[in-house]
Amino acid sequence: MKVIVDEAHGAQFYFSDKLPLSAMECDADMTAISMHKTAGSFTQSSAILCKGDRVDYSRLRSSLNMLQSTSPSSLLIASLDVARKTMYFEGQKRIDKLLSMAKDTRNKLSQIPGITVYDREYFIKHNSFDYDETKIIVKVSDLGLSGFEVYKMMRQKYNVQLELAESHIILAVLTIGTTKQHLDSLVQGFKKLSTEYYKQRDKLPKIDFDYTYPEAYARPRDAYHAPNKIIELDKATGEIAAEQVMIYPPGIPMLIPGEIISADVIDDIKFYLSKGSALQSDLDENHIRVVDKENWLKWEGETDEFQKS
Ligand SMILES: Cc1ncc(COP(=O)(O)O)c(C=O)c1O
Incomplete structure (x- = not known):
């Protein structure tokens, strides 16, 4: 199996022996480093590092070509170059x-x-x-x-x-x-x-997260393009999400399109909102976009058993 590392916060590992080992030192096949986060380049300038003969370099290049603009930014590339030089000589x-x-x-x-x-x-x-x-x-x-x-x-x-x-x-x-x-x-x-x-307010109680693993009904793409409707968050248990809901920071999705919305995830979203976190979703805090199952071809073939569950 090939190993690809998300090393977004580890660009600096490559320039010091007093920091943890980098993914490349650990012989990973590929890693993505966000130079802009910790190594001083402009935001949006990241790098993919590869090692060894297990990486299909031409496939990597063609995948990147599919995702990237054909007009690279000279500013970003120059900033990566300067950051790399600075880190190499002074890191x-x-x-x-x-x-x-x-x-x-x-x-x-x-x-x-x-x-x-x-x-x-x-x-x-x-x-x-x-x-x-x-x-x-x-x-x-x-x-x-x-x-x-x-x-x-x-x-x-x-x-x-x-x-x-x-x-x-x-x-x-x-x-x-x-x-x-x-x-x-x-x-x-x-x-x-x-x-x-301190001592003016009660300490926050310990939280025991009893997190249920989200269950997906459809692929994100199918649910995202399905007919959809907007309903109240409070009434969304058992529906299929048609949008992504994240709490920011750090921006990790709590729901992605295609997942079945559980009562737990609604409670978690409300908990984070009550603590002053910002919600990133298509709508306001009380509403959510869900798949309109009645008008969805994929749903029509669904068995009674699933519909009941
Ligand atoms: C763990 C992790 N991976 C990836 C990313 C995204 O990195 P980038 O902003 O370079 O696209 C982040 C951004 O915060 C992150 O925290």
């Missing part, structure tokens, strides 16, 4: 500095009341193989705030753009462009949030 030194700033920031953050930093020790104890220390993961729920609330406040009040939020945590990603000033703002922001909220 090791810059990442050393970044790791030292990250360590200092972790120490400062862990002294703030109500804040817990999940560090290398935590992840290794929980069976991770390694840990990328340019990522700072902070548990914020003891402040009585959700990660989503902290994400918004950090941006609006303290001018800090975090990478993502979850119900109980936030993630700050340090990149080759991160400065001491940026990290000072992060620490200052947390100090102020702690003074304002």
Whole structure:
């Protein structure tokens, strides 16, 4: 089997021996790296790296040709080139500095009341193989705030753009462009949030996610092109999704076209909305686009048994 890695957040691994092994070092066949996320190129400039003789290079080229514009952007390509050159000649030194700033920031953050930093020790104890220390993961729920609330406040009040939020945590990603000033703002922001909220609000309760695996009725393409109708989210249990619903950040779909909408997924969507997360879907928060089964040829052949279930 060929191994293709989603290494979106690992472009910097290629330029330092103090970071986890890169996919290519682990002998993967292919990997996609988002140079723009952590290695300083313009947004939208990513790269596919390949290795060995198991990759069909001409098929890769023809697949890319099907998806890409025939007019490549000189700006993006030049920016990739500059970022690669900078990382090649200065990456090791810059990442050393970044790791030292990250360590200092972790120490400062862990002294703030109500804040817990999940560090290398935590992840290794929980069976991770390694840990990328340019990522700072902070548990914020003891402040009585959700990660989503902290994400918004950090941006609006303290001018800090975090990478993502979850119900109980936030993630700050340090990149080759991160400065001491940026990290000072992060620490200052947390100090102020702690003074304002710690012990003023109840801690958020622990959540036990009992996640049911989504069941798909049709391929995404079939459901997306099927006749559809808009109904209230509350009445959507058992319907087939005709749109994609994501919570942002991080933008991982909770529903994709073709999936059967369960009561659980509706509860999860409402939970995230109640915590201040933004919904990315075709419609407003109370409605959803579903397949209009009565007018769908594919449904007419369905057995009574499925319709009942
Ligand atoms: C794990 C993961 N893979 C892929 C992507 C998409 O990468 P790109 O923005 O370079 O298309 C992201 C973006 O956030 C990501 O987090």
